[in-house]
Amino acid sequence: MKKHLYKAMVQLTNNPIYSDILKRFATSKMSGKLNQSFVNAFNINQEELQYEINHYPTIHDFFIRQLKEGAREVDVSPSSVVSPVDGVLTEWGTIDEKANFYVKENDYPLKKLLGLKNTTRRYIGGTYMVFYLSPKDYHRIHSPIKAKVVKRWALGKYSEPVNKMGLLLGEKPLANNYRLITELKVEQKHVALAKIGALNVNSVHASHLKPQLEKGEELGYFSFGSSVVLLFEAGLIKTAFATDEQDIMIRQGEKIGTLV
Incomplete structure (x- = not known):
């Protein structure tokens, strides 16, 4: 029962009343009393936490927690591309000639x-990867590669859940939800x-505004449930997984591909 309640807090819908009630509770001091229960429900590794559990005044503060230095090992090979998040790599493949990618057969x-026509064209024939972050996961987002920042922009107003049911039954949430997009450039691609x-406007927060990113450097964080979509121009990377592999559990900093 508790687990279902906690999932509801961090995978809210675009119903403004329902979302507002749960969001207010998750950011209230009262919710902080549930932090240990939240940890127990999702079997979260407390040894990775930057601070002791009683340091976080609300369940929201705990949700956006940072980790101890060294808690995530970033693959240091110059040619490696690494996971930007902890989560499940649910889908990956090739972007088709109509500039579409596919998730749950949609x-x-x-x-x-x-939202940018010229930007869209350059990814035709390239690679896409979709990462889903569950309530138990570390919700900070990091750069998958050392690169120059080309541009940043935001789209969308409201958000639907991005869990399996949301992807199956929602109105294409990955393309319609509120989202922050960062475009990078490496090897001229x-x-x-x-x-x-996966909540509503401003559930995604930027924490990096510099023109250059190091591999593994933090980009931002999610306040509530969320997903990340990575797009690579054609010929830039070779993925580290077989095409028939499904739902791979992955940690931030682990290798997901190699620069070609």
Whole structure:
């Protein structure tokens, strides 16, 4: 029962009344009394926490927690591309000639996700990866590669859940939810990282505004449930997984591909 309640707090819908009630509770001092219960319900590793559990005044503060230095090992090979988040790599493949990618057998147009026509074209024939973050996961987002920041922009107003049911029954939440997008450039090719909220406006927060990113450097964080979509131009990377592998549990900093 508790686990279902906690999931509801961090995977809210775009119903403004329901969302507002749970959001207010999650950011109240009263919710902080549930932090240990939240940890127990999701079997969260307390040894990784930057601070003791009683340091976090609300369940929201705990949700956006940072980790101890060294808690995540980033693959240091110059040619490696690493996971930007902790979570499940649910889908990956090739962006088709119509600039679509596919999640749960639904097509997602890049022009809807990115909102910029010229930007969309460059990813045709490239690679996409979709990462889902559950309530138990570390919700900070990091750069998958050392790169120059080309541009940043935001799209969308409201958000639906991005869990399996939300992806199956929602109105293509990965392309319609509120999202912050960062486009990077490496080896004269582009990488787009779309940080997709699953609550409402401003559930995604930027924490990096510099022109250059180091591999593994923090980009931002999610206040509530969320997903990340990574896009790579054609010929930039070779993925580290077989095409028939499904739902791979992965940690931030682990290798997901190699620069070609």
